[in-house]
Amino acid sequence: MSVIYILIGISLLAALGFLAAFLWSIKTGQYEDDYTPGVRILFDDINNEKKSKNK
């Protein structure tokens, strides 16, 4: 039964990982605009040369 220590440890670590991911996503402002990115991704890239030059 002592395997349960390891299992619980792993499950808690995984959960902590998700918590960290959530906190990070808040911190980087990913919830501040939930509309524009969805539209943005549908835009076709135009004339990549010029764009990358300006980046």
Add this chain to the structure above:
Amino acid sequence: MSNPNPHTKATCYHCGGPCDTGVIHAHDKTFCCEGCKMVFELLDENEMCAYYDLEENPGIRINSDLGEKYKFLDNEEVAESLLDFHEEDVAKVTFYVPKIHCSSCIWLLEHLNRLDSSVIRSQVNFLKKEVYVTFNAEEGSLRSLVELLATIGYEPAINLGSDKKKKKTIGKPFYYKLGVAGFAFGNIMLLSFPEYLSINDIVDDQYQKLFGYLNLALALPVFLYSASDYYKSAYKALKGKFVNIDLPISIGIIALFLRSTTEIVTGTGVGFMDSFAMFVFLLLVGKWYQEYTYQALSFERDYKSYFPIAVSKIVDGAKEIIPLKNVVVGDILEIKNKELIPADSVLTSDEARIDYSFVTGESQPVHKHKGDKLFAGGRQMGASIEVETIKPVSQSYLTNLWNQEAFQKAETPINSIVNRMSRYFTIGVLILATITFVIWLFLDSSSAVQVFTSVLIVACPCALALTVPFTFGNAMRILGKNGLFLKNTDAIEKMAYSDTLIFDKTGTITLSKNATVVYDGEALNDEVKRWVYSLTNQSNHPVSKAIANSLQSDPVPIQYFEEYEGKGIEAKIDGHHLLLGKSSWVQQSDPIKALSTESYLAVDGKVLGKFTLQKEFRPGLNSLLTRLKEKFEMFLLSGDNEAEMERVQPYFEDRKHMQFNQSPEDKLEFVSALQKHGHKAVMVGDGLNDAGALKKADVGIAVAEDVYQFSPACDGILDASSFSYLDTYLDFSKKALRIVKISFGISIAYNTIGMFFAVQGLLTPILAAILMPLSSITVVAFTTIATRWAGRLIGSDQ
């Protein structure tokens, strides 16, 4: 004359608007004006026509020539105050662009670098209607950037308020707390499973202890961090000798945690950590639901949001741009066409036409002559004028309003229904817990503390605390969908208590722009109509224009035409002599006191009749006022004269209920006088002239044609197209309050059941784990369904 053929309705390729002033053909496409064509050409040149592929006619009509409008951005001090970040050659700036409306807008604004190579990066937040631009400050300037945006139709709103960063109602720390609580809640529940299934016998004691300590470790951050706002709020209330809902919540949370910790550490039990974490998590979810905001709307605007950020000052004949805050008494300022006068001043130019619609709601410009006093907030219409300031910006007529009491009042805790309930609730619970404690001391002193804490735990008003956020939160969303955007959920409750409605006239119950012309007198034959049309067509006076528009006839040649300032117009057509103007002027002697909105017509010395300019009422106004009349005491406050009193008379009891010629201060005074008499007033207004009254009233609702564009400080913004449903919304708020009351009943019923077990010392963790979420879920489900159902009734009315 190059009038287009009226039978083919051409629409503009750029903006989609009708080409009513002439079609411009270019590039196989039609445009309504040079501005639209220019933008198309600019985009075409840069191979950016994808703009037109994403949405049809996405463009915005360009209506004004920029000229030197943005010259003030060249001023270092002004520019710096607007930039978010500036170091060496990299600068970042946030623009608020109210005109963002479709995916094409996003596309174009995010590809600004193709139009202007100084732009490094631009990003749009569609919901906030903001554009974040990073640009090279060496290659380009803030001015060139703003001018580029304005040229392509996305003119950013820049005003005195722009340099202040908006504070958010709900910040990132709140989400951290919510995240931590949710994390702990899930894991503690998982570790509590042996308890739920009563498999303690199979699981080793050793494991039980481990799970207990793990629960404690998980619950600790919830107790210390996630729930911290509740302790702070409860402490603050106690210090102010006031009881709010957070006090019983804090007592419950602390009792739960301490009791559980003791049980775990002493090994006497497993505690209620699952209930504890869930409880905090649900409370935070409720709070989050309540704090919903309409991000793109601003409810806190004061005069600063309307005033320019810089003005041109004249020093020794030369123009100099200075930030508005540096203006002092005695400065000579140049006010260009359509610019706002920032401080009370005296006109030093010969003539000016000032549009005070901002201050008084009256849209007809007023003529001013050299030496006249001009009030801040007026807008010059026409050629540039020079004025000398006589008062500092902050103490001018309009801005003085913001120094009034109504704007200074400290945020006192609102005596909301929850807070009133929780006062009785807390006292009741504490008494009950003490009685139980004393009784148990005699029955079985060893478990007295345990029972005492059980009572406190079970009494924790979780369901009670969730009622208001979910009911009013839902109600706020439903109202938002229907065009009434509220600042916060408190506004709904205040709306529900209201018994008095105060309306502003111009711009609120009447349309701000359109006026209809009513002719009264001897019938005009077609010939006379043609004459009057030709006559009025010659004049640029707004009244003449309105009359010409209403007649829509064919022009005939005029032999003689003369305009008399402030009196009227005279002409000779086909040998007939026509006069149109003020009664006193047209009729020579004027025994009746005619109103300024009336223009008399005389042909060959004989008075035929008069044209009256009437502000058009908002559609549906009559039935709305009739419906409201039954439930509310109604008042009308107008900055205007009494010209249109008769038309509104039927809806407002008597003269006392209709006040005219009201200054912004008068309106504010009027509202506070009503409140002193115990009225709960809803003020419905539109302009800055109502700002004081809107703020002072229990609920201030601003009516706006474009909710993104214009609204003074208020509790709610009502889309003008939804104006006629105002009564339904007020009704709905009352229904929402009833739902809250019913749901309080449900919550108290659950608490009583829990209490029944708790006082007997029978509250087990498993019972708590069932009862507490059950009550919360019932309440949330009930309020959500009931509010939605009440909200559907709104929808069916439309």
